[in-house]
Amino acid sequence: DGYSLPPGPVLFSPTTFISGVIAEVVTKTPDVQKTNTINEIWNIFKSENQTMIDDTLVAAYGNKPTDTKAFTNSGIPLSAVYIVNPQGVLKNEGTGEVTSYEEQVQNIDTLYPSL
Numbered sequence: 001d002g003y004s005l006p007p008g009p010v011l012f013s014p015t016t017f018i019s020g021v022i023a024e025v026v027t028k029t030p031d032v033q034k035t036n037t038i039n040e041i042w043n044i045f046k047s048e049n050q051t052m053i054d055d056t057l058v059a060a061y062g063n064k065p066t067d068t069k070a071f072t073n074s075g076i077p078l079s080a081v082y083i084v085n086p087q088g089v090l091k092n093e094g095t096g097e098v099t100s101y102e103e104q105v106q107n108i109d110t111l112y113p114s115l
Contacts, residue, residue, distance in 0.1 A: 034070035042074065054080060058112055061090075068093050 024030045038057070045056045053075040060071040061082045071081045079094030090099045104111055 029066075030064075031066040031069040031073065034067065035073040038070060038074040038076075 019033070038060075042053050042057065046053075050056055054077055057074075057076055057080075059080045059082065060067070060076050061084060062068060062071065063084045065083075068078075068081050068083060072078055077094065079092065081093040082090045082099075083093055084090055088101060090101065090104065091097070092099070
């Protein structure tokens with residue numbers, strides 16, 4: 001279709017600071033906003049040939065349980081979700097495997113083979 005994601009991670013926060021605070025603190029539903037954003041991005045890349053979200057979004061990183069909820073609500077497999085703790089330790093939410101950014105960099109071709 002002529003469109004693709006860049007060859008590296010995409011970081012985004014399409015909400016305003018106030019909107020984020022309201023979702024996080026007041027309504028306590030940041031996962032709803034995050035799920036909607038992920039689905040909007042996925043809809044840009046979805047096509048007849050790309051029908052599964054994990055064919056395009058191959059991993060998701062967050063730091064809160066609501067991030068895991070948003071990712072899985074969007075269809076990203078739990079085995080592709082990593083939660084980062086304050087010390088920078090990564091935990092795969094599907095397998096329970098604990099790793100680090102350094103280890104992931106060393107194993108990048110295994111973790112994220114060319115699609």
